[in-house]
Amino acid sequence: MKEQVVCKTTELEPGEMKAANLGKQNVLVCRTLDGKFYAFLNQCNHQGAPLDKGMICGATTDKSKPGDYHYCRKGEIIRCPWHGREFDIKDEGRMLANPSKKLPSYKVRVEDEDVIVYK
């Protein structure tokens, strides 16, 4: 697959995501709080929701006592807008609840201010 500039770095603040076109495919470009860019197919693997309508958030960890949850990984999780499936941006789009499943992902590189996505 050919590579393509999908947006400028200035179009996405850390912690934001947006939809973009890569040829005929709709991709989700995400920027984590450390400033890195990631790209996935913009379609939930459950019932196909457009993930750009969801949110980037964090996750909770269970600290073993009932009700003792801690918020962590802020800005590293995509949450689907329809039924709440969560995907790990920094781990190839793996589902938090079922890590054997993941979103199709793309490679990303930045040149000057161009965010370039490719397979």
Ligand code: FES
């Ligand atoms: S469509 Fe994404 S969780 Fe159902």
